[in-house]
Amino acid sequence: MVSRPAGDRRTALLGAAAELFAERGYRSVLIDDIGRAVGTTGPALYRHFPGKQALLGAILVDVSERLAARGRDLVAGADGPGAALTALLRGHIEFALDEPALITVHDRELHHLTEEDRRRVRRLQRGYVEEWVGVLSQTRPDTPAPVLRAAVHAVFGLLNSTPHSRGELPRAHMADLLLGMGAAALAGPAADGS
């Protein structure tokens, strides 16, 4: 049990592949690159996944599930819509700062998935967005849902910019900056498109 840690290699593959995919893009990463990154050769991958595409699928489904679940939990545990919104912002920012590779791959490689995986990931993403929209619609009951949805996508773009600002600022500072900007963007006076 200790000498052969269950799922260890599998987890390593998921992590290494995510890094590589984020950096070079799915098609440009070779099976052998992934193997080398975890100390094996390429074909060893097939002992853990049906293939390269399935590996990408596992990565994307996992991220989407984690984001959606975290969103649900944060909202459920928050004391009112204002607190919920702050919690969502903090949670997403933490995720984006901790896992820039996953954030990057998440919205870049969707089209390389199986129809089925793609549907699944999209459903989860939609659920996460609706979590945000639900909270926002409480703080701005006068703003129509489509506008809120667009605003949420825009804020995601803002928060997910992290990979572009790699290392420009210390992490805590970056987190504060993103929180302030995100909150301001969502509370902004023109958010109803007047």
Add this chain to the structure above:
Amino acid sequence: MVSRPAGDRRTALLGAAAELFAERGYRSVLIDDIGRAVGTTGPALYRHFPGKQALLGAILVDVSERLAARGRDLVAGADGPGAALTALLRGHIEFALDEPALITVHDRELHHLTEEDRRRVRRLQRGYVEEWVGVLSQTRPDTPAPVLRAAVHAVFGLLNSTPHSRGELPRAHMADLLLGMGAAALAGPAADGS
């Protein structure tokens, strides 16, 4: 001169390739797909570009140059930093709404370029960012440049989210929404990371 419009096919190739690259990613788009999109076969491309990579290079260099040039002009022609900032926001939003494919490809396919093209594009991008930073540093002279740079990247993420919200809102409404959110994010009280 009229019967054989100079560079017409070339321009069509640039546009069609940009759409396809944005939709499926550089590596997944075949020479033949690009040819078919402009009413020829694949290899006809070589009459206009040295190869697929050079075509991508032409696209990215062109976008970067247009953005940088427009940024320079807008700032130069603006009446004070406040007006300059609004002009930059409007200009970028217009671009993002008019050319979502270019916006998408712009920051997704950089690593498929020649070293030389990549350097050139990056230099242009940097210049554009510094244009924004320069304006911002006038409206918030107390905020250090690295923070402003991170804030600018974040606002780009926000504005460039357009491709994710395709058709959710009428164009003018979307433009207003993005302008309001972008301005709020950049004016936000926490933009100094307090």
Add this chain to the structure above:
DNA sequence: CACCCATGTTAATGGTCACTAACATCGGCG
């Protein structure tokens, strides 16, 4: 101790492309 399963390794194999060759077509200009 012997067997077996989990994991790996190296060497095919087969498909998929970008790119090149060889061969049209056609409009303008001498």
Add this chain to the structure above:
DNA sequence: CGCCGATGTTAGTGACCATTAACATGGGTG
């Protein structure tokens, strides 16, 4: 009119690369 350059077309061709085959290896368990 006949040549020429620009632009295309249809067949290679040669790399590249995911996947599979065939063959280890080594630790845990009966």
